[in-house]
Amino acid sequence: xxxxxxxxxxxxxxxxxxxxxxxxxxxxxxxxxxxxxxxxxxxxxxxxxxxxxxxxxxxxxxxxxxxxxxxxxxxxxxxxxxxxxxxxxxxxxxxxxxxxxxxxxxxxxxxxxxxxxxxxxxxxxxxxxxxxxxxxxxxxxxxxxxxxxxxxxxxxxxxxxxxxxxxxxxxxxxxxxxxxxxxxxxxxxxxxxxxxxxxxxxxxxxxxxxxxxxxxxxxxxxxxxxxxxxxxxxxxxxxxxxxxxxxxxxxxxxxxxxxxxxxxxxxxxxxxxxxxxxxxxxxxxxxxxxxxxxxxxxxxxxxxxxxxxxxxxxxxxxxxxxxxxxxxxxxxxxxxxxxxxxxxxxxxxxxxxxxxxxxxxxxxxxxxxxxxxxxxxxxxxxxxxxxxxxxxxxxxxxxxxxxxxxxxxxxxxxxxxxxxxxxxxxxxxxxxxxxxxxxx
Ligand code: HEM
Numbered sequence: 526x527x528x529x530x531x532x533x534x535x536x537x538x539x540x541x542x543x544x545x546x547x548x549x550x551x552x553x554x555x556x557x558x559x560x561x562x563x564x565x566x567x568x569x570x571x572x573x574x575x576x577x578x579x580x581x582x583x584x585x586x587x588x589x590x591x592x593x594x595x596x597x598x599x600x601x602x603x604x605x606x607x608x609x610x611x612x613x614x615x616x617x618x619x620x621x622x623x624x625x626x627x628x629x630x631x632x633x634x635x636x637x638x639x640x641x642x643x644x645x646x647x648x649x650x651x652x653x654x655x656x657x658x659x660x661x662x663x664x665x666x667x668x669x670x671x672x673x674x675x676x677x678x679x680x681x682x683x684x685x686x687x688x689x690x691x692x693x694x695x696x697x698x699x700x701x702x703x704x705x706x707x708x709x710x711x712x713x714x715x716x717x718x719x720x721x722x723x724x725x726x727x728x729x730x731x732x733x734x735x736x737x738x739x740x741x742x743x744x745x746x747x748x749x750x751x752x753x754x755x756x757x758x759x760x761x762x763x764x765x766x767x768x769x770x771x772x773x774x775x776x777x778x779x780x781x782x783x784x785x786x787x788x789x790x791x792x793x794x795x796x797x798x799x800x801x802x803x804x805x806x807x808x809x810x811x812x813x814x815x816x817x818x819x820x821x822x823x824x825x826x827x828x829x830x831x832x833x834x835x836x837x838x839x840x841x842x843x844x845x846x847x848x849x850x851x852x853x854x855x856x857x858x859x860x861x862x863x864x865x866x867x868x869x870x871x872x873x874x875x876x877x878x879x880x881x882x883x884x885x886x887x888x889x890x891x892x893x894x895x896x897x898x899x900x901x902x903x904x905x906x907x908x909x910x911x912x913x914x915x916x917x918x919x920x921x922x923x924x925x926x927x928x929x930x931x932x933x934x935x936x937x938x939x940x941x942x943x944x945x946x947x948x949x950x951x952x953x954x955x956x957x958x959x960x961x962x963x964x965x
Contacts, residue, residue: 565579614774
């Protein structure tokens with residue numbers, strides 16, 4: 526802190542509830558109004574407390590760089606996703622985070638990704654084969670179930686680990702945790718999502734904990750086995766408890782984010798059949814179960830995925846809390862204050878993205894490269910030391926799903942379809958995205 530920092534500006538708002546309703550109503554509009562009135566760093570009365578909000582690429586970029594280590598993840602995210610995702614990598618800070626991150630990066634190297642890709646192909650094909658074409662096929666729940674099955678297969682080793690019945694129980698426990706983390710009531714009241722989620726967390730801990738010893742001994746290729754084999758510079762591995770915590774968090778981190786990404790792409794390809802045809806042609810000559818190299822080479826798909834992550838970032842806001850007084854762009858942030866890093870607005874600012882609500886994948890292609898307009902204008906996977914560790918894994922998974930989808934089905938949405946996107950927590954379509962799905 527330099528001592529010359531200014532206090533954060535604040536807009537007049539309703540007492541107690543502050544900007545809560547306008548955020549729940551239309552988050553992007555509320556963020557833009559806040560930015561226009563108060564600039565990139567300001568304070569907001571939200572859900573009964575004061576938070577610092579960071580808007581636009583300069584402020585968000587500075588927070589992600591976190592040069593003076595004043596912003597911490599655990600006290601920020603812990604309020605929202607704890608206790609169900611306790612001590613996952615995203616909820617560790619500073620030296621401890623660094624030590625775990627260094628080890629876990631070994632689980633996401635290229636050779637590891639090649640082996641996850643090999644396990645993914647058959648699982649994707651089996652999952653999509655069970656879809657029933659219909660005039661009103663609900664995409665979102667079908668994709669949720671698909672990505673969960675993929676996680677069970679690729680992360681845990683699937684049938685090698687447990688019977689279908691037990692895996693189903695594990696999936697249900699996991700879904701209970703995800704639902705409670707996104708819920709409004711954040712107390713252990715009887716009959717609430719919270720109570721079900723606590724039971725779910727215990728079941729997951731017991732289930733995964735019971736398999737650690739066998740996974741350590743087995744030398745398997747799934748992510749669970751790989752985590753069990755990791756070693757730090759000092760030769761020490763992760764404790765059984767750390768492995769369980771990381772597994773539960775990884776399942777969560779991979780699930781809703783991949784689901785909404787695939788859902789957004791399906792929606793846009795349903796509206797823009799010319800792009801669907803272009804992607805199908807691009808993927809037509811790939812093998813039945815494409816390798817990592819083959820999936821990597823899908824250039825048009827890369828543009829479409831980036832544009833969809835820009836339009837609907839699966840994690841639109843990052844949670845932090847200041848552990849000491851600091852400043853961002855010359856504005857003071859007091860110690861022990863919630864800080865919301867609102868990535869979403871930067872993806873929709875006309876200053877960087879002409880016609881920002883329009884689906885236009887070529888904006889990411891040469892010579893336009895609108896994503897180069899500002900180093901931090903596009904950050905769907907975050908940035909700095911907490912940047913998504915599963916970024917390449919996510920790309921492979923989404924490509925593998927579309928490779929199979931595009932050669933098996935065609936789909937469309939009614940002309941003029943506008944989806945009711947709920948952006949209050951992690952984004953999802955309230956109508957679950959009904960499409961007309963036909964087999965090719
Ligand atoms: C399209 C899909 C995905 C998106 C958009 C996404 C987005 C993000 C973002 C924005 C962060 C930063 C959070 C922060 O700074 O507070 C993050 C962190 C993280 N993501 Fe992802 N993610 C995706 C998929 C995945 C997958 C598939 C995995 C695992 C296989 C994963 C694992 C993680 C982990 C472990 C972290 C914490 C990293 C750390 O704190 O060092 N994510 N993700």
